Amino acid sequence: MSASAEVSTLIVGCGDTGVRVAARAVAAGERVTGVVRSPASAMRVRSVGARALRIDLDAEIEVLPACRRLIYSAPPGRAGEADARMARVLAALPVAPEHVVYISTSGVYGDCGEAWVDETRAVAPDTPRARRRVDAERRIAAWAPQAVILRAPGIYGPGRIPVDRVLAGEPVLADTAGGWTNRVHIDDLAGMVWQVATKQPAHTIYNACDGAPTRREAYYDTLAALLGVPAPPKIDWTEAQQRFSAMRLSFLAESRRLSNARLLADTGYSLVFPDYRDGLEASLRGDARAC
Known part of the structure; x- marks a missing residue:
């Protein structure tokens, strides 16, 4: 495929979430192109009926195809506090399309303790990784003011849950030493992305989560019960510092309790997995390691 050919939907960083979005776009009759790096990723994109365009986002990009809908799912690089990948991508696009969606992270809020967090809260990134995400958000908003930014927490789904850790009996941080965790099932995230990519919602920033934050122990203990193994041992912060990367x-x-009220109200999206326990069960059915 020629990089200059116009497409309906262009997905930059067409990984696990992007492929699910691509499948929805293809089903809607869109001409879809997924930008990927590896041959294996290209095969996955083609398997859902989309075209694959192999590009190294860490190298110079000559030109990308014009599109009516841009979904940007590529993470920043691993160094610095600016997203050089996004800068190259935006410079290679001939014009900002009508619909733009960027999948960011809830990490841009930093540590919020026990507080509930909605989209009115100012960003306060605590790590270089989160500061790169803030830079990316600002870049894409300046390039396309109508761009919708989805701030996603931990994404889980088939192959994206800590089955191996739980089966091995690895410890987890005790709730007395940790805070609140948030998540979104990958199928729900893909559904949210496609929902806002096909309609221009009232706001441009949304928390893309299931809206049901939990303590960390509950998540791991539930997974252990579903796997039929003992709950993981709990450790304090001092021991965690010795064991964990x-x-x-x-x-x-970091701790925060994310609200998804704005997204649900503005888009009418209906969560497939509003309860992480149902999401874990579905994920295990699709995870060969758990069989």
Whole structure:
């Protein structure tokens, strides 16, 4: 496919979530192109009836196809506090399309403790990773003021749940040392993306979550029960610092309770998995490791 050919929907970073969005777009009769890096990812994109365009977002990009709908799902790079990948992508697009959706992260809010968090809360990123996301949000909003930013928390689904950790009996941080966690099933995230990509909602920033934050122990204990194994042992923060990677600790250090009231009110989206327990059961049915 020529990179300059116009498409209906262009998905940059067409990974697990992007492929699910691509399938919805193809079913709606769209001409869909997914931008990927690897041959394996290209095969997945083609498997749902979309075209694949292999591009290295860390290299110079000559031109990308014009589109009516842009869905940007690629993460920033791993260094610095700016999203150079997004800068290259936006420079390679001939014009901002009518509909733009960026999948960001709830990490831009930083640590919010026990507070409920809606979209009126100011961003306060605590890590370089989150600051890169804030940079990306600001870049795409400046390029396309109508762009809708979806701030997603932990994404779970088939192959995206800690089955191996729980089966191995690895410990988790005790609730007395940790805060609130939030999540969204990958099928719900894809549904939210397609919903806002086909309609221009009233706002441009939404928390894309199931709206049911939990303590960490509840999530792991539920998964253990579904797997038929003992609940994971609980450890305090001191022991966690000795056992866990710096990356994992950075996630554990933050707490927030995300509200999805604005998204549900503005879009009318109906969650497939408003209860993480149902989502875990469905995920296990699609996860070969749990069989």
